[in-house]
Amino acid sequence: MLTVEGLTKKFGSRSVLADVSFTVGAGEVLGLIGPNGAGKTTVLECLAGLLPTNSGTFKYHGNPLSARGRKETLFYVPDGILPWAQQTVKWLLTFFERLYSQAPEKLAALAGPLRLEEIARSRVATLSKGERKRVLLAVGLLTSQPLLLLDEPFDGLDLRQTRDVMTLLRSETTTGRTLFVSIHQLNDAAKVCDRLVLLNAGKRVAEGTLAELQAQANLKDGGLEEIFLALT
Amino acid sequence: MRSHSFLRLLVKEFRELLASRAFWLLLLFVGFLVGHSFITAVGLYAEMSGNGGPAALPQGLSPLDGVLVPTWGAYDLAATLLFPFVAIRMVSSEKESGALKLLLQLPGTLGSKLAAKGLVLLFAWLVAWLPGIVAVVLWHSYGGHTYAPETVNLLLGHLLRGLLSAGLGVAAAALADGAASAAIITLAFTVGTWALDFVAAGRGGFVQQLASYTPTAALRSFEQGLLRFSVVIVIVLVSCAAFVLAGIWLNIGRTIKFRLAATLVLVIVTAGVVWVGANVRASRDLSENRRNSFSAVDEAALRGVNQPLKITIFLSPEDPRLTDFEQNVLRKLRRSLDKLDVEYAASSRTGLFDSEEHYGEILYELGGQKIVERSTIEEVVLDQIYTLSGVTSPDRSGEEGFPGYPLAAQPKHAAAIFYLFWPLVVIITWWLLRATKGTKST
Numbered sequence A: 001m002l003t004v005e006g007l008t009k010k011f012g013s014r015s016v017l018a019d020v021s022f023t024v025g026a027g028e029v030l031g032l033i034g035p036n037g038a039g040k041t042t043v044l045e046c047l048a049g050l051l052p053t054n055s056g057t058f059k060y061h062g063n064p065l066s067a068r069g070r071k072e073t074l075f076y077v078p079d080g081i082l083p084w085a086q087q088t089v090k091w092l093l094t095f096f097e098r099l100y101s102q103a104p105e106k107l108a109a110l111a112g113p114l115r116l117e118e119i120a121r122s123r124v125a126t127l128s129k130g131e132r133k134r135v136l137l138a139v140g141l142l143t144s145q146p147l148l149l150l151d152e153p154f155d156g157l158d159l160r161q162t163r164d165v166m167t168l169l170r171s172e173t174t175t176g177r178t179l180f181v182s183i184h185q186l187n188d189a190a191k192v193c194d195r196l197v198l199l200n201a202g203k204r205v206a207e208g209t210l211a212e213l214q215a216q217a218n219l220k221d222g223g224l225e226e227i228f229l230a231l232t
Numbered sequence B: 001m002r003s004h005s006f007l008r009l010l011v012k013e014f015r016e017l018l019a020s021r022a023f024w025l026l027l028l029f030v031g032f033l034v035g036h037s038f039i040t041a042v043g044l045y046a047e048m049s050g051n052g053g054p055a056a057l058p059q060g061l062s063p064l065d066g067v068l069v070p071t072w073g074a075y076d077l078a079a080t081l082l083f084p085f086v087a088i089r090m091v092s093s094e095k096e097s098g099a100l101k102l103l104l105q106l107p108g109t110l111g112s113k114l115a116a117k118g119l120v121l122l123f124a125w126l127v128a129w130l131p132g133i134v135a136v137v138l139w140h141s142y143g144g145h146t147y148a149p150e151t152v153n154l155l156l157g158h159l160l161r162g163l164l165s166a167g168l169g170v171a172a173a174a175l176a177d178g179a180a181s182a183a184i185i186t187l188a189f190t191v192g193t194w195a196l197d198f199v200a201a202g203r204g205g206f207v208q209q210l211a212s213y214t215p216t217a218a219l220r221s222f223e224q225g226l227l228r229f230s231v232v233i234v235i236v237l238v239s240c241a242a243f244v245l246a247g248i249w250l251n252i253g254r255t256i257k258f259r260l261a262a263t264l265v266l267v268i269v270t271a272g273v274v275w276v277g278a279n280v281r282a283s284r285d286l287s288e289n290r291r292n293s294f295s296a297v298d299e300a301a302l303r304g305v306n307q308p309l310k311i312t313i314f315l316s317p318e319d320p321r322l323t324d325f326e327q328n329v330l331r332k333l334r335r336s337l338d339k340l341d342v343e344y345a346a347s348s349r350t351g352l353f354d355s356e357e358h359y360g361e362i363l364y365e366l367g368g369q370k371i372v373e374r375s376t377i378e379e380v381v382l383d384q385i386y387t388l389s390g391v392t393s394p395d396r397s398g399e400e401g402f403p404g405y406p407l408a409a410q411p412k413h414a415a416a417i418f419y420l421f422w423p424l425v426v427i428i429t430w431w432l433l434r435a436t437k438g439t440k441s442t
Helices: A040-048 A067-073 A089-099 A104-111 A129-142 A159-173 A186-192 A210-216 A224-231 B003-018 B021-048 B063-081 B083-097 B099-103 B110-128 B130-141 B148-175 B179-200 B205-211 B215-223 B229-250 B256-278 B296-302 B320-336 B378-389 B414-437
Strands: A002-011 A014-024 A029-033 A055-060 A074-077 A147-151 A178-183 A195-200 A203-208 B226-228 B283-285 B309-313 B340-344 B362-366 B369-373
Touching (some): A029 A040, A040 A147, A055 A067, A074 A129, A089 B003, A129 A147, A129 A159, A159 A186, A178 A186, A186 A224, A195 A210, A195 A224, B003 B083, B021 B110, B021 B130, B063 B130, B083 B099, B083 B148, B083 B229, B110 B130, B148 B179, B148 B215, B179 B205, B296 B378, B309 B320, B320 B340, B362 B378, B369 B378
Parallel strands (some): A014 A203, A029 A178, A074 A147, B309 B340
Antiparallel strands (some): A002 A055, A195 A203, B309 B362
8 A cells, every 4th residue: 555665864964764664555554663762753754744754755556655645645643742722622523523524423433432522621731641642543533544644542541541442443444444553562562453563773673464573583472572672 | 625624724723813812912902002092192183183282283183193093003013012923823832732743734735724824813913903993983983084095095004014914923933943932033023124214214225115115114104195006015925925934934844955945935036026016106195185295286297307307315314304305205206206316415324413515405416407405395396396307387376285184072981992891892702712612822
């Protein structure tokens, strides 16, 4: 579906991404994993067109991704933002629902798993970290682009919420949508992702399913943590 | 972009405006500013109208000068010190909160998103006009006179002033890291234009031409009842360029090098287009007392002057005679003569200690002939020009003067309206909106 080739990004003389390449398959949940500072957010922001790249190509179904095509193809939900903080959660979600011409059932379906009803009348500014994350996830799921990029979708969520969100994200792929998520919690990544891209110090270390990564690391039955430590 | 998407963005910007504390503070303070200006102006107008003043003073009293300009002058202050912060907040809050990253991905171009911000800011500026409109209504209720063309022209001037402030605020917010830096940029620009005004006074040439488009100078021509199309064109172009500049710098997916190059292209294109616009000579004198025009018979006579006229002025910028000459003669001559070259030859700024032999003289050159004159009186100057050009001086005896509209009225109810009722309306509206929409001002 989406091919990233030779993605390089520097901030001044500091190299943040060095020749990163990977593919995103249609309908899958692709996890971008790595430690803090590995360059996960930078990959997502470069893909979303919110950061200029030094080099690299993005191809969607084999064709170069233009700025306009990018807007129609993917939507990126950043981590740690506080959008339109003085508006209510209800307004924010309705704004996205109507902007993307979603049926009212879509928002209703998200309200349960993301527990939106209890915070609907609250202002975005007053939300806790976890509540804010749930709202941002809802915002992303209300968009209509076929590829959704999520930066740390489980950050700030408790165990039960994480499990509910995982179920929600898995069900989203059944509608034909593709998810590309950056996750620093390796256990969470192993549970929700179909395939994984391992990033370390701005370089792609490995890419594949858990089984393929186990084979690469020579760790038959090894967990993602062991695989990561073995490969980096 | 689909129109319904644009409408949704417009609604979003509108809600953001209502959630902005800067907007409500603008509304609150503009009431006090307009109220104070109006009450002072009406009182002074009453004094000049014979309420204890010299008997001859009421003749020629113009409500435009006496009441409307000082009252609406409050908006010049608001456009300089208050309104830019409303514009800055519209952009800075999204940059600082990260909402910009979502906004850039929403349907529609960045241009349409900035257009939505521009329209909402224009709406905010028009809402802020309410106290000024109330002042005009009050003036009428006292029996005061207004002349519609010059009043509408004044409002157009303030509309353009607001548009320019909005553009500058949005551009500054796009360029700067945060709201505080953007405020410094905006204020630095304003102070810079004040300095340019000061430096250009009595200088002539390019600097004076440039200074005639500073916000203060541009507004001044509207305050004098003069509609200069070049001013309208230049202010609209510069305001639009400021929004485009904002668009360039909010496009965070582009490299700094690209944005700098785009800025350079924008500056060059804007400078070129503005230069063309600045050379549009068309203007309309919309003042009731025709203060920007010579009498009809003189204008007809001046149409017979076909050769270039050069005027060399040996008066320093701070000499009141130069101010008289600029106001009463040069301004009108610039509108009447196509080929006019003015040179300011005095070397000092005040003229107090000027030892130049020719200081105080005004030299007129036309068709190889020269006349030196010291008078700055309109009729004297015109007669000298007629002599040089061989045009017969017209008979001005049949001309009717401006009657003036003296009115010794007291500003009844104005203090209660502007100092009590308006602030209450603003505060209650803000509180109700905050309570019902769940928004809180920042």
